[in-house]
Amino acid sequence: MTAVPTTKARPVKLPAALTVKELGDALNVSGIEIIKRLMTHGVMAAINQTIDFDTAAIVSVDMGFDPSELELEPVVPIVVEDALPSDDPTTLVARPPVVTILGHVDHGKTSLLDTIRTTRVAAGEAGGITQHVGAYQVIRDGRTITFIDTPGHAAFTAMRARGAQATDIAILVVAADDGVMPQTAEAISHAQNAGVPIIVAINKSDLPGANPDRVKQQLTEHNVIVEDFGGDVLSIQVSATKATGIDELLEAINLVAEVGEFKANPNRMANAVVIEAEMEASRGPVATLLVQGGTLRQGDAIVVGEISGKVKAMFNSLGERLREAGPSTPVVIMGLETVPEAGERVRVVADERLARQIVDERRRRREAREQTDHAHVNLDTLFNEISAGKLKELIIILKADVRGSAEAIRGALERLSSDEVKVKIIHSATGAVNDSDVMLAEAANGIILAFNSKIDPSAKKRAEASGVDVRTYSIIYQLLEDIEKALQGMYEPVYNRVVDGHAEIRQVFKSSRLGSIAGSYVTDGIIRRGLNIRITRKGQELGTGRCEGLKRFQDDVRDVATGYECGIVIGGFDKFLEGDVIEFFHQERAN
Ligand code: GDP
Numbered sequence: 001m002t003a004v005p006t007t008k009a010r011p012v013k014l015p016a017a018l019t020v021k022e023l024g025d026a027l028n029v030s031g032i033e034i035i036k037r038l039m040t041h042g043v044m045a046a047i048n049q050t051i052d053f054d055t056a057a058i059v060s061v062d063m064g065f066d067p068s069e070l071e072l073e074p075v076v077p078i079v080v081e082d083a084l085p086s087d088d089p090t091t092l093v094a095r096p097p098v099v100t101i102l103g104h105v106d107h108g109k110t111s112l113l114d115t116i117r118t119t120r121v122a123a124g125e126a127g128g129i130t131q132h133v134g135a136y137q138v139i140r141d142g143r144t145i146t147f148i149d150t151p152g153h154a155a156f157t158a159m160r161a162r163g164a165q166a167t168d169i170a171i172l173v174v175a176a177d178d179g180v181m182p183q184t185a186e187a188i189s190h191a192q193n194a195g196v197p198i199i200v201a202i203n204k205s206d207l208p209g210a211n212p213d214r215v216k217q218q219l220t221e222h223n224v225i226v227e228d229f230g231g232d233v234l235s236i237q238v239s240a241t242k243a244t245g246i247d248e249l250l251e252a253i254n255l256v257a258e259v260g261e262f263k264a265n266p267n268r269m270a271n272a273v274v275i276e277a278e279m280e281a282s283r284g285p286v287a288t289l290l291v292q293g294g295t296l297r298q299g300d301a302i303v304v305g306e307i308s309g310k311v312k313a314m315f316n317s318l319g320e321r322l323r324e325a326g327p328s329t330p331v332v333i334m335g336l337e338t339v340p341e342a343g344e345r346v347r348v349v350a351d352e353r354l355a356r357q358i359v360d361e362r363r364r365r366r367e368a369r370e371q372t373d374h375a376h377v378n379l380d381t382l383f384n385e386i387s388a389g390k391l392k393e394l395i396i397i398l399k400a401d402v403r404g405s406a407e408a409i410r411g412a413l414e415r416l417s418s419d420e421v422k423v424k425i426i427h428s429a430t431g432a433v434n435d436s437d438v439m440l441a442e443a444a445n446g447i448i449l450a451f452n453s454k455i456d457p458s459a460k461k462r463a464e465a466s467g468v469d470v471r472t473y474s475i476i477y478q479l480l481e482d483i484e485k486a487l488q489g490m491y492e493p494v495y496n497r498v499v500d501g502h503a504e505i506r507q508v509f510k511s512s513r514l515g516s517i518a519g520s521y522v523t524d525g526i527i528r529r530g531l532n533i534r535i536t537r538k539g540q541e542l543g544t545g546r547c548e549g550l551k552r553f554q555d556d557v558r559d560v561a562t563g564y565e566c567g568i569v570i571g572g573f574d575k576f577l578e579g580d581v582i583e584f585f586h587q588e589r590a591n
Contacts, residue, residue, distance in 0.1 A: 013071045014056050015353065017360045021047050022353075023056050027063060037062050050308075050356050087265040087293070095264045095327035096137065096144040097257035098166055098290065100156050101201075102187035103173030104180075108203040111240035112173055113149055119243055120250070121318070134276040134288035135330030136317040140250035145257075146290070146328045148275060150342075157190050157436070159273065159343035160443040166273050166290055166343075168262050169253060170196045172224070173203050176210035176237070180218035182429060186436050188222050189427035193444055197260065199252050200226060200235035206242045264327035269348040270294035274304060275330065277339045285309075285336040289346055296331065297324045301352040305344040306363050308355035309336035376467035377445050379482065383489025386421050394421055394487065395446030397437050398428040399453045405476065406430060409451055412480050421487060433470060435459050441468045449479060495587040501525020503560075503568065503582045514549065518568040518576055527568075527584040528559040534583040535576050545572030547584060 012026055020038070024031040031047045037059045038045050045051060051059075057070050101109045120138040137146050148156075148166065159166050170191040174184055191198050200219065202212045216226050216235060225231025234252045238245030270291050277287035287304075289296070300311045312335030314322045325331045340346075349355050377391065385391040396413060400406035406428045417423045426444055427437070433448055433455040439462070441448050447469040455463075455470060463470045473479040507519035529550050535542045549569030550557050560566040568582065576582075 012060065012065065012069055014053055014060075015357065016053050017050050017356045018053075018056060018353070019048050019050055019356075020045050023051065023059065027060055027065070029063065033063070034059060050360075052360070087268070091265040091267060092263035093266060095262055095266075096146050096329075097168040097253060097260065097262050098146045098148065098328055099169045099171060099253055100148045100150075100167040100196075101171045101173055102156060102191060103171075103201075103203075104175070104178070104183040104187075107173045107175040107178065107181070107184070108240045109173050112171075112201065112203060112238065113147060115240045115243050116147060116246060116250075117149070119246060133317045133330065133332050135290060137330065138250065140247070140254060143254050143257075144328070145250060145253050146330060148290070150276065156194075157439040157443050160194055165194060165196075166275070166292070167194070167196050168260060169256050170194075170198050171201050171249070171253075172198050173201045174215050174219070175204045176202045176212050176215055177204055177207045179211070179215050180222065182431060183436070185222055185429055186427065186440075188219075188224055190436075190440055190443075192223075193426045193440065197256050198224060198233055199249070199256060200224065200233060201245075201249055202235060202237045203240055205237040205245070206239040212237055262328075264293045266293075266295050266326040268294040270296035270300065270325075270346075271348070272296060272346040274340045274342055274344045274346060276342050277336075279339050283334050285339045286332060286334055287336060287340055288330060288332050291325050291327055291329045291331065293327055294348065295324050295326045296329075296333075296348065298322075300348045301350065301355045302336075302346055302348050303355045303358045304336060304340040304346045306359045306366070307337050307340050308352065308359045310352055310355075311335050376442075376469065377447055378467070378469045379447060379471065379486045382486040386487070387489070392421060394423050394483070395441075395444045396423065396425045396483075397441050397444075397446055397448045398425050399433050399437060399448065399450045400428070400430055401452035403430055405451055409449075409476060409479065412476070413483060416480070416484055416487060418487065423483070423487075432456050433459050433463075435462055438462045438466065438468050438470070441470075442466050447471065449473065449483075451476070451479060495589060497585050498588045499525070500531055500584040500586060501527045501562070502584070503527055503566070505576055505578055505580045505582065506565070507578060508576065509567065514569050516570075516574045516576070517551070518570060518580075518582065519565070520568050520582060521565050522560050522562050524562050525584065526559050526561045527566075527582075529557075531584040531586055533570055533573070534585065535570075535573060535580055536583065537577070537580050542575065542580065543573040545570045547571075 014026060020034050021031045024034050035045060060070055061067055101113055103109050116138060117136050121136055134150060135146060135148050137144050156167060172187055174180060202215050204210060205212060216229055219226060220229055224233050226233045226235040236245050236249045236252050238249055271293050272289040272291045275288040275290050280286045298311050298314050302309055302311060311333050315332045316322055317330055322331060349358060398406060398410060400409060410425050410428050413423050413425060426446060427440055432453050433450050435458055437448055438459045450470060450472040452474050501522060502524050503520040503522045505518045505520050509517040509519055511517055529547055531547050533545045533547050547568060548571040550560055551567035
């Protein structure tokens with residue numbers, strides 16, 4: 001035992017979360033003592049690391065404090081959510097537009113971003129070596145434009161799916177020799193769904209096969225009508241490799257920005273969005289942020305999702321040190337606890353302690369929410385949400401094998417709209433359901449209907465992780481019937497029983513810990529822990545249960561394939577005998 005403190009007269013007030021150093025200060029002992037004490041409890045903490053009240057209390061008692069002397073500071077109600085202050089219109093001033101480049105693969109998005117950057121970014125004093133930091137700014141006719149340097153709608157929509165709209169204007173790159181392709185159509189849907197104006201950049205116009213008119217014609221089929229065709233979408237012919245048309249493109253951006261009147265209030269604590277972030281060996285977590293409102297300053301305490309931190313140092317895309325950054329400025333900052341994700345929103349708060357309280361509270365609320373919530377729209381619960389007035393629109397992303405069926409289904413679905421709920425198809429295309437579709441559904445809180453089309457494995461995973469409802473159909477009327485029923489609240493899920501495999505019991509063991517174990521031989525299929533079980537004797541069902549454990553020799557295993565022996569622990573049934581057959585199965589949604 002070391003240094004038992006003697007200040008026992010006053011109660012010690014501790015906040016819900018504090019750093020090791022703050023605890024040391026509160027107890028009047030050195031931080032090192034606290035660290036040593038934490039280590040005896042198996043907690044490795046650095047001096048600036050945060051610990052919670054309970055841990056702090058244990059350590060304090062360890063160090064000779066009486067538990068009755070420790071008080072949890074009353075928690076001041078804190079704003080934990082991301083609601084932004086609504087700025088008084090008189091405080092708003094013009095800010096640079098934020099531009100993202102979208103389009104089909106290989107149509108030249110990266111080349112265009114590179115050309116704009118290398119030809120237009122003013123060389124910095126440090127020699128003008130621009131590093132890739134996820135965003136940069138250029139000046140045209142005295143006006144600044146911010147470019148997000150991650151092309152494609154994946155990043156764009158990932159941000160929206162997290163509730164952050166970073167982009168004001170979308171540049172839709174279409175290769176003049178290739179025309180409108182599937183990802184061009186996707187990009188249009190993503191931009192339109194986000195309500196972001198489009199400027200068309202017809203790229204590769206240097207190529208002999210370039211056919212800009214064909215591109216414009218094709219775009220009309222996707223409701224993008226360029227000026228020459230009587231619409232109001234600006235289209236510019238460019239060549240990223242020959243660096244032609246770049247001035248015209250920048251002018252077009254300024255024009256659209258003028259119409260859009262993008263504004264923000266620079267005179268308040270900043271809010272921003274994470275463009276990209278990574279862990280650097282020498283600098284720790286480094287994040288590129290785009291300031292959206294207010295002014296971000298060196299020394300500001302910040303909260304990013306469930307991460308707190310402090311702006312220790314701030315740089316622009318040229319690597320120059322900044323002390324402050326106003327709206328639409330991309331900055332690279334150091335000083336976060338860990339690496340945040342792209343699209344997460346950043347808020348400046350009064351001080352670091354409040355920042356930590358906010359992240360603790362957010363974590364607590366998320367955990368509570370995860371117990372109860374399934375926030376995403378789902379056909380099964382649709383009617384309840386409509387009745388509760390929570391849902392006014394059913395947003396659908398439709399994928400079909402051929403264009404004809406996509407159009408037929410689209411028309412029929414739209415006719416299902418009623419006064420209570422509108423059916424809105426925000427994207428319809430041919431081909432498999434891909435990541436982009438799932439992200440769009442996430443961002444727009446929609447469902448995906450796949451008619452005679454497959455689901456890409458990665459899209460399937462993503463949908464499962466994010467709770468996006470993807471339904472597959474091969475008969476049009478069934479699809480329509482399901483949606484109609486869901487809208488009317490009559491949707492009843494139907495399950496099919498799918499058999500995974502069989503095992504034959506060869507010997508029954510008794511274990512004091514696990515009860516009866518069926519020593520078995522897998523005769524067909526693959527059996528898995530967690531599957532449902534049906535036990536039969538001479539074809540007669542004896543009972544049902546669940547596979548609670550699988551053992552190969554002494555090892556617990558997840559699954560066992562045909563031709564292998566194993567021990568099976570069955571939950572819910574133990575009257576099995578040698579010679580009985582165990583069927584393994586699971587339920588799969590049929591509709
Ligand atoms: P991204 O997938 O949309 O980012 O496309 P990239 O920028 O990687 O470009 C794909 C290919 O098209 C590369 O080989 C580029 O060199 C080429 N490319 C891009 N822009 C132009 C252009 O304006 N003219 C020509 N001829 N080729 C281009």
